[in-house]
Amino acid sequence: MPNLHATTATVEATLEILDRDGYAIIEGVLSPDEVAAKKASLREVLGQTPGGRNDFEGFDTRRVYALFAKTRAFDEPAVHPLVLGVLDSVLGNYALSAPQAIQIGPGETAQDLHTDDVVYPVARPHQELVVNTMWAIDDFTAENGATHVVPGSHKWLNERPAPGQATVRAIMPAGSVMIFLGDVFHGGGANTTDRPRLGVIIEYIAGWLRQQENQYLAVPRETVKALPERLQRLLGYDVFPRFLGVVDARHPLKVLAGE
Numbered sequence: 368m369p370n371l372h373a374t375t376a377t378v379e380a381t382l383e384i385l386d387r388d389g390y391a392i393i394e395g396v397l398s399p400d401e402v403a404a405k406k407a408s409l410r411e412v413l414g415q416t417p418g419g420r421n422d423f424e425g426f427d428t429r430r431v432y433a434l435f436a437k438t439r440a441f442d443e444p445a446v447h448p449l450v451l452g453v454l455d456s457v458l459g460n461y462a463l464s465a466p467q468a469i470q471i472g473p474g475e476t477a478q479d480l481h482t483d484d485v486v487y488p489v490a491r492p493h494q495e496l497v498v499n500t501m502w503a504i505d506d507f508t509a510e511n512g513a514t515h516v517v518p519g520s521h522k523w524l525n526e527r528p529a530p531g532q533a534t535v536r537a538i539m540p541a542g543s544v545m546i547f548l549g550d551v552f553h554g555g556g557a558n559t560t561d562r563p564r565l566g567v568i569i570e571y572i573a574g575w576l577r578q579q580e581n582q583y584l585a586v587p588r589e590t591v592k593a594l595p596e597r598l599q600r601l602l603g604y605d606v607f608p609r610f611l612g613v614v615d616a617r618h619p620l621k622v623l624a625g626e
């Protein structure tokens with residue numbers, strides 16, 4: 368299946384592919400200038416970020432957690448209309464979970480195949496709980512660690528990836544986004560090149576779930592106050608009808624604004 372392109376991709380076409388394969392790639396969402404600016408915004412913070420602490424994080428991989436505290440470069444991608452159109456349909460009401468930049472360094476080995484909704488102790492099959500987006504800030508190639516995906520595995524019940532499981536690779540030029548369901552098996556690829564591969568994951572969860580990263584502590588309140596309301600809500604300053612998330616019986620946006 369060829370990748371979609373931002374000039375012609377629709378929410379409906381993306382949903383159809385997501386339903387069938389568990390992931391969909393849309394090329395050309397960010398311009399080369401936007402990609403360069405986003406990469407530049409992460410350069411310094413990546414320089415101060417150590418390698419991973421275990422095999423899953425990747426010893427040769429740098430992960431920038433608490434992303435929305437550290438750069439404003441992903442505020443717009445987080446609310447991209449095509450992505451939100453898909454989220455409206457798949458999750459309905461949603462919040463950001465664990466946004467992070469992932470720079471897979473030379474020499475990194477392939478990550479174990481996993482699902483992102485595994486953090487929630489809910490038996491399969493279940494309604495969609497998580498939708499993730501991987502923004503390619505470098506070209507993703509088979510050699511530099513393009514994400515492995517097991518197409519259709521979002522429909523598995525008890526099946527798990529076999530040793531040597533066949534996968535497809537999320538090969539995509541910088542500026543693309545891969546949208547993938549929380550129950551599809553995937554994992555970062557090995558990087559056999561001499562250059563790092565940078566991607567940014569912006570992950571969303573159903574609005575009634577606990578965010579994987581505690582955004583109330585991850586992003587300083589003064590930073591949140593300066594953000595557009597849509598992003599404030601996505602960071603968790605919202606109410607899932609009717610009462611989830613209230614503060615002293617008030618809407619968190621009002622409390623945030625000091626009203």
Ligand SMILES: O=C(O)CCC(=O)C(=O)O
Pocket residue numbers: 423469471478512513514515553554555556566
């Ligand atoms: O970096 C990638 O390609 C995927 C990483 C991933 O799935 C994860 O860290 O959970």
